Amino acid sequence: MNILEDSACRIYTLHLACPVKKDLIKIPTRSNWCTHPEVFDLETFLNDMQYYLQWRCPICKKLVKYQDLIEAKDLKKYLDEGKTTLVFHKPRIVKELFDSNNEEITCEKEVIVID
Numbered sequence: 001m002n003i004l005e006d007s008a009c010r011i012y013t014l015h016l017a018c019p020v021k022k023d024l025i026k027i028p029t030r031s032n033w034c035t036h037p038e039v040f041d042l043e044t045f046l047n048d049m050q051y052y053l054q055w056r057c058p059i060c061k062k063l064v065k066y067q068d069l070i071e072a073k074d075l076k077k078y079l080d081e082g083k084t085t086l087v088f089h090k091p092r093i094v095k096e097l098f099d100s101n102n103e104e105i106t107c108e109k110e111v112i113v114i115d
């Protein structure tokens, strides 16, 4: 058994850089409909979307409205501390985490911060 492989699949690394501009995120944001741990920068998003009638999450491409946008306060805390790379460990209760068609990693537990 390969130990490296095993730990790699339980760990998710999140870089707090905007997927659109690659800058550091100032206000980490997701929509209500997003199920992914990644966030985008609110200001960059609003700037980019100002000419569009329909807004889509830059990460999962789901349709979002202004009132759907939520600040990821949990991540903001780390940004305020100057952390730009967060490593999440998958919670150990695998059964509750994954349903048959959802293999995404949730990031609510066992957060380890490096940087």
Ligand SMILES: [Zn+2]
Pocket: 030, 031, 033, 034, 035, 036, 057, 058, 059, 060, 061, 062
């Ligand atoms: Zn999304």
